Amino acid sequence: MRKAWRVADVRAAEDALMAHLPEGTLMQRAAAGLARRCALILRNVYGAHVTLLVGAGNNGGDALYAGAILANRGAAVTAILLDPARVHEAGLKALKDSGGRTAEQPPRTVDLIIDGIVGIGAKGGLRSGAAAALHKAQGRRGRHGQRPTIVAVDVPSGVDVDTGDVPGKAVQADVTVTFGCLKPAHVVGPAAPLAGEVELVDIGLRPWLMADPAILVPDRKDIVNALPKHRPTDEKYTRGVVGIATGSKTYPGAAILSTWGALAGPTGMVRYAGGARQYVVQAHPSVVATDRITEAGRVQAWVVGSGLGTDEAAATAVRTVLASSLPVVLDADALNLLVDGTMADLMRGRSAPLVLTPHDREFARLAGEEPGPDRVAAAQRLAAHTNAVVLLKGDRTIVATPSGQAYANPTGSAALATGGTGDVLAGLLGSLLAGGLRPEVAAVTAAYLHGLAGREAARQGPVSASDVAAALRPVVNDLRPGDQENVVTPK
Numbered sequence: 146m147r148k149a150w151r152v153a154d155v156r157a158a159e160d161a162l163m164a165h166l167p168e169g170t171l172m173q174r175a176a177a178g179l180a181r182r183c184a185l186i187l188r189n190v191y192g193a194h195v196t197l198l199v200g201a202g203n204n205g206g207d208a209l210y211a212g213a214i215l216a217n218r219g220a221a222v223t224a225i226l227l228d229p230a231r232v233h234e235a236g237l238k239a240l241k242d243s244g245g246r247t248a249e250q251p252p253r254t255v256d257l258i259i260d261g262i263v264g265i266g267a268k269g270g271l272r273s274g275a276a277a278a279l280h281k282a283q284g285r286r287g288r289h290g291q292r293p294t295i296v297a298v299d300v301p302s303g304v305d306v307d308t309g310d311v312p313g314k315a316v317q318a319d320v321t322v323t324f325g326c327l328k329p330a331h332v333v334g335p336a337a338p339l340a341g342e343v344e345l346v347d348i349g350l351r352p353w354l355m356a357d358p359a360i361l362v363p364d365r366k367d368i369v370n371a372l373p374k375h376r377p378t379d380e381k382y383t384r385g386v387v388g389i390a391t392g393s394k395t396y397p398g399a400a401i402l403s404t405w406g407a408l409a410g411p412t413g414m415v416r417y418a419g420g421a422r423q424y425v426v427q428a429h430p431s432v433v434a435t436d437r438i439t440e441a442g443r444v445q446a447w448v449v450g451s452g453l454g455t456d457e458a459a460a461t462a463v464r465t466v467l468a469s470s471l472p473v474v475l476d477a478d479a480l481n482l483l484v485d486g487t488m489a490d491l492m493r494g495r496s497a498p499l500v501l502t503p504h505d506r507e508f509a510r511l512a513g514e515e516p517g518p519d520r521v522a523a524a525q526r527l528a529a530h531t532n533a534v535v536l537l538k539g540d541r542t543i544v545a546t547p548s549g550q551a552y553a554n555p556t557g558s559a560a561l562a563t564g565g566t567g568d569v570l571a572g573l574l575g576s577l578l579a580g581g582l583r584p585e586v587a588a589v590t591a592a593y594l595h596g597l598a599g600r601e602a603a604r605q606g607p608v609s610a611s612d613v614a615a616a617l618r619p620v621v622n623d624l625r626p627g628d629q630e631n632v633v634t635p636k
C-alpha cells in the first residue's frame with residue numbers, strides 16, 4: 146500500500162527531523178530531488194528556459210534552490226516573485242549567485258514552469274496575482290514551439306492538501322515532485338488528477354512520521370495478495386457461494402449485471418433470489434435462481450440492492466439479510482431503505498461484516514449531508530455511524546472502516562460513469578466477501594478491479610456496463626495468483 150499523511154503529521158515529522166540536522170538541509174534535499182526531475186524532463190538543461198513561480202513561503206524556497214541548481218547547469222532561469230517583500234532570502238541569493246534573475250513577467254520563451262507558489266501551507270484557491278502569473282507563463286512557448294511543462298513543487302498550488310478539494314483556481318501540473326511522503330491531495334478528490342505524475346523524493350522523513358497514515362492506496366501487489374488462491378482440492382462450496390438479491394421484473398438489467406460481476410469473482414457458485422430470475426438464468430445459465438432469499442439455499446454472503454425497488458418485499462429482503470450472520474453488501478435501493486432509520490438497530494448491532502456502497506446522492510440521503518469537500522472524512526463518519534464499511538463511489542472511490550481506516554482507489558476511470566456499472570461492482574464485491582476476504586479488503590479489491598475493467602473496456606470504444614462486466618474476468622484472471630495444480634512428474 147502507498148500511504149498518505151496529513152499536513153499536521155508531516156510538519157511534526159519535519160520538526161523532529163530538522164532538530165537533528167543542520168539548518169536548511171531538508172530544503173537542500175528537496176531542491177536537489179526537484180532539480181533532478183526537472184533536468185530529466187528538459188533533457189538538455191544547458192540553454193533551457195525555466196520560469197519559477199515563487200510564493201512567499203518555503204515552497205518558493207524549494208523552487209529558488211532548484212532554479213539555482215539548473216542555472217548552474219546552464220539553464221536560463223527567471224524567478225517571478227509573487228510577493229517580493231516576503232521571499233526566501235537565502236534561496237533568492239543562491240539563484241542570483243548562480244546566474245538566475247528575477248522579473249515581473251515571464252520571458253518570451255518558457256520550456257519549464259516550476260510551481261513554487263504554495264505547498265503544504267496552502268489556504269484556499271490560487272490568489273489572483275499567482276493565477277495571473279501562471280496564466281501568462283502557460284501562454285508562452287518553449288524553444289521548440291512546445292507548450293511549457295509544469296512541475297509542481299510538493300503539491301499543485303491551489304489545492305486543499307489535506308482533503309484533495311480544489312476550492313478555486315489551481316495549477317494543473319504535468320509532474321509533481323513531493324517530499325518525504327504523499328499527502329491526501331495526491332491521491333483523493335479533484336486535486337489528485339491536477340498533480341499529474343507524482344514523484345516522491347526521499348528526504349529522510351519516513352522514520353519520523355509517527356502518526357498513522359491518513360489514507361492507504363492499494364497497488365497491484367496488494368490486490369494480487371488479496372485475491373484468494375484456489376486449491377486443488379477445492380469444490381464449489383469451499384470456494385464460497387454468493388447470493389444476489391437485486392433487480393426485479395421491472396429492472397432485470399440490474400440483476401443480470403450484478404450476477405455478471407459476481408461471476409467474475411472467486412466464488413464457486415452464484416445464487417440469485419428475486420423477480421428477475423428468468424432473465425438472470427437466460428443470461429447466465431450457471432446461476433441457480435429462486436424467487437425469494439429465504440428459498441435460496443446456503444450462501445456465504447449476500448448482495449442486496451439495485452433495481453429491487455423500495456416496496457415492502459424489498460424491505461423484507463434487506464431486513465432478512467441484515468438479521469443473518471452473513472457478510473452483506475447493501476447497494477442502491479437497499480441504501481434508500483435504510484434512510485428512515487427503522488433498520489438502524491439491526492444494522493448497527495450486526496457482528497458480521499456489512500458494506501454500504503453509496504454514490505454521492507445515496508450518501509447524502511443516508512448521512513443527511515452531502516459528502517462535501519472532505520470525502521474521506523465524510524465516508525469515515527458514515528462508517529462509524531453505521532458500523533459498516535463504506536465504499537463511497539466516485540472517480541477516486543473511498544473505502545472507510547468503522548474504526549476510521551481509509552483507502553483511496555487509484556484505478557478509477559471516467560469510462561465507468563455510465564448506468565449500471567455500480568451493479569457490476571456490487572456483484573463482484575459480494576463474491577469477494579463470500580470468498581472470505583475481510584470487508585475492507587473486499588471493498589478495496591473490488592473497486593480496484595472494477596476500475597481496471599473500466600479502463601480495459603474503454604480501449605474497445607464507448608463503454609456500457611455490460612462491457613465493464615465482460616472485461617472483469619480477464620482483469621481478475623490477470624491479477625489472480627496462479628492456482629495450485631497437482632503436478633505429476635513423469636518417471
Ligand SMILES: NC(=O)C1=CN([C@@H]2O[C@H](COP(=O)(O)OP(=O)(O)OC[C@H]3O[C@@H](n4cnc5c(N)ncnc54)[C@H](OP(=O)(O)O)[C@@H]3O)[C@@H](O)[C@H]2O)[C@@H](O)CC1
Nearest residue numbers: 171172201202203204263264265266267268269270272299
Ligand atoms: N518544513 C520543511 O522542513 C520542509 C518544507 N519544504 C517545503 O516547504 C513547504 C511548506 O512551506 P511553508 O510552511 O513555508 O508554506 P508554503 O506552502 O510555502 O505556503 C505559505 C505561503 O503561501 C501563501 N499562500 C497560502 N495559500 C495561498 C494560496 N492559495 N495562493 C497563493 N499563496 C498562498 C502564504 O501567504 P500568507 O497566507 O502568509 O499571506 C505563504 O506566503 C512544503 O510544501 C515544501 O515545499 C521542503 O523544503 C522540505 C522541507
Ligand SMILES: Nc1ncnc2c1ncn2[C@@H]1O[C@H](COP(=O)(O)OP(=O)(O)O)[C@@H](O)[C@H]1O
Nearest residue numbers: 538539540557558559561562564565566567568
Ligand atoms: N468519473 C468517474 N471516474 C471514475 N469512476 C467513476 C466515475 N464516475 C462514476 N464512476 C464509478 O462508476 C460506478 C457508478 O456506480 P453507480 O453510481 O452506482 O451507477 P449505477 O447505479 O448506474 O450502477 C462507481 O463504481 C463509480 O465509482
Ligand SMILES: [K+]
Nearest residue numbers: 260263298302
Ligand atoms: K506548489
